[in-house]
Amino acid sequence: MLILRCPYCGNDVDETDLAPGGEAHIRRHGPGSTDAELTDYLFQRENPRGVHFERWRHAAGCGKWFHAARATDTLQVFGTYSAQTTEPPQEIRDAITKARPGWSWREFS
Amino acid sequence: MRHYSAFAVAREALRHHTGWERAWRSPEPKRRYDVIIVGAGGHGLATAYYLGKNYGIQNVAVIEKGWLGGGNTGRNTTIIRSNYLQDPSAAIYEKSRSLYEHLSQDLNYNLMFSPRGVMMLAQTQNEVRGYKRTAHANALQGVTTEWISPQRVKELVPIINLDGPRYPVLGALWQARAGTARHDALAWGYARACSAMGMDIIQQCEVTGVRSDNGHVKGVETTRGPIDCDKLGIVVAGHSGVLAEMAGFRLPIESVALQALVSEPIKPCMDVVVMANTVHGYMSQSDKGEMVIGGGADGYNNYTQRGSFHHVEETVRALVETFPMISRLKMLRQWGGIVDMTGDRSPILSKTPLGGCFINCGWGTGGFKAIPGSGWGMAQLMATGHSPLTEAFTLDRFAEGRFIDESVAAGVAH
Numbered sequence: 001m002l003i004l005r006c007p008y009c010g011n012d013v014d015e016t017d018l019a020p021g022g023e024a025h026i027r028r029h030g031p032g033s034t035d036a037e038l039t040d041y042l043f044q045r046e047n048p049r050g051v052h053f054e055r056w057r058h059a060a061g062c063g064k065w066f067h068a069a070r071a072t073d074t075l076q077v078f079g080t081y082s083a084q085t086t087e088p089p090q091e092i093r094d095a096i097t098k099a100r101p102g103w104s105w106r107e108f109s
Numbered sequence: 110m111r112h113y114s115a116f117a118v119a120r121e122a123l124r125h126h127t128g129w130e131r132a133w134r135s136p137e138p139k140r141r142y143d144v145i146i147v148g149a150g151g152h153g154l155a156t157a158y159y160l161g162k163n164y165g166i167q168n169v170a171v172i173e174k175g176w177l178g179g180g181n182t183g184r185n186t187t188i189i190r191s192n193y194l195q196d197p198s199a200a201i202y203e204k205s206r207s208l209y210e211h212l213s214q215d216l217n218y219n220l221m222f223s224p225r226g227v228m229m230l231a232q233t234q235n236e237v238r239g240y241k242r243t244a245h246a247n248a249l250q251g252v253t254t255e256w257i258s259p260q261r262v263k264e265l266v267p268i269i270n271l272d273g274p275r276y277p278v279l280g281a282l283w284q285a286r287a288g289t290a291r292h293d294a295l296a297w298g299y300a301r302a303c304s305a306m307g308m309d310i311i312q313q314c315e316v317t318g319v320r321s322d323n324g325h326v327k328g329v330e331t332t333r334g335p336i337d338c339d340k341l342g343i344v345v346a347g348h349s350g351v352l353a354e355m356a357g358f359r360l361p362i363e364s365v366a367l368q369a370l371v372s373e374p375i376k377p378c379m380d381v382v383v384m385a386n387t388v389h390g391y392m393s394q395s396d397k398g399e400m401v402i403g404g405g406a407d408g409y410n411n412y413t414q415r416g417s418f419h420h421v422e423e424t425v426r427a428l429v430e431t432f433p434m435i436s437r438l439k440m441l442r443q444w445g446g447i448v449d450m451t452g453d454r455s456p457i458l459s460k461t462p463l464g465g466c467f468i469n470c471g472w473g474t475g476g477f478k479a480i481p482g483s484g485w486g487m488a489q490l491m492a493t494g495h496s497p498l499t500e501a502f503t504l505d506r507f508a509e510g511r512f513i514d515e516s517v518a519a520g521v522a523h
Contacts, residue, residue: 001418001419002409002417010492014516015419016419020407020408020409022363023410029512035508036508038505038508039137039361039508040359042452042507043452043507043508044359044360044361044362045350045359045361045362045363046350047360047363047364047410048350048351048364048410049348049349049350049351049364049412050408054409070409072364072412072413073408073412073413073414074409075411075413075415085275097270
């Protein structure tokens with residue numbers, strides 16, 4: 001079972017108490033954007049086989065949304081971090097680099 | 110290719126079965142093919158087969174990273190049906206179902222197609238309205254389905270419990286000519302027929318890159334060297350995003366794990382397929398006597414072919430209410446496959462931004478039933494540039510807002 005540490009309440013939370021929220025750090029596009037930008041925002045997803053950043057909600061606990069960095073090919077969890085950010089913090093990136101040198105995801109690396 | 114027949118069995122019995130030949134060749138890859146199909150699952154092999162059979166394009170290679178039929182083709186619950194709501198879905202799935210009826214004879218390979226009937230239970234008022242609507246839509250589409258009463262459900266499935274406390278059975282959508290087939294045999298039958306046409310099925314050969322020149326595909330890089338081609342078909346289900354990245358475009362797809370399980374074998378007790386979409390479980394009995402149970406998909410991206418245990422628990426718990434007798438069954442095996450989910454839960458059969466490169470993906474949780482129809486339409490698309498079966502399933506439908514919204518139509522992934 002997937003276990004993620006909620007960065008708000010600090011608990012190690014079982015997957016059954018969490019609600020998955022899909023890909024993280026998606027940039028919003030609204031009025032005035034091009035068709036391509038809106039399509040990217042609404043539908044296109046990274047879906048990598050490897051390092052992935054995603055949103056989760058501690059649904060059966062403190063109720064807060066947070067971010068997780070995870071590997072989709074091994075189910076390794078690199079860490080979780082606050083939802084109040086537009087990009088993964090440096091310590092999460094360092095943790096990923098330690099396990100997977102040379103990784104990249106969208107514009108992050 | 111030696112023809113399989115009762116006579117062949119008798120002939121081989123007389124000479125100690127020394128005359129059987131391999132069902133398909135395992136050749137070294139050539140330097141160049143007219144068409145390369147990536148992925149030797151059901152959809153990829155069916156595409157190759159109909160390219161050769163319907164369009165005479167036989168200089169074809171089917172390249173497979175693992176072994177043929179080793180992905181979702183060998184991991185599904187083998188259900189075949191075409192009771193969809195939307196017209197484009199009904200067209201391609203009904204084409205597929207009708208091809209299944211004579212496919213064993215066509216391929217000279219016993220697929221054990223069993224048109225035993227598929228029943229989709231309505232267990233909420235919402236589902237009652239939804240399935241009645243689907244039955245009416247199917248009548249207009251020329252797909253034979255009917256709405257049946259709880260009493261008729263009980264006649265067809267004596268082991269069912271109609272008045273469960275949470276989810277009583279209020280009726281069902283019944284498609285009598287739907288059913289099951291042997292999934293491995295489908296891949297093997299297509300592979301044997303493709304090989305007999307002179308096509309090369311190259312297993313254990315991973316595509317590592319897509320070569321292009323001036324916006325047109327030139328070939329692929331593989332672990333067994335570069336191979337040139339005029340046209341490329343990407344038919345790799347869960348790994349579509351990985352191949353699309355090599356070809357330089359993005360997909361509206363997320364890959365998640367979907368699980369299934371089988372019980373210990375028991376005596377025949379249920380001779381139809383029953384799907385319960387509100388609780389999201391479906392069940393049929395295999396020829397070996399195992400109860401084959403399909404469950405829900407995980408909610409997060411996953412490439413490991415392992416799903417979360419609690420989905421198995423939820424599925425079994427839900428089915429036990431409707432089928433109390435299975436509470437005593439031991440479950441023998443459980444497995445997962447990586448399914449490629451699109452936003453509208455309908456597949457993508459389309460040209461791509463790369464010239465000469467075509468993609469067939471996004472079948473999500475319900476691709477097995479579609480294999481012959483998908484191959485038929487994909488072959489037409491690749492050979493002629495247009496297919497009425499696939500024209501609604503283009504990649505640009507997301508940008509244009511032309512969804513084929515089976516996620517709403519089915520209420521669940523299908």
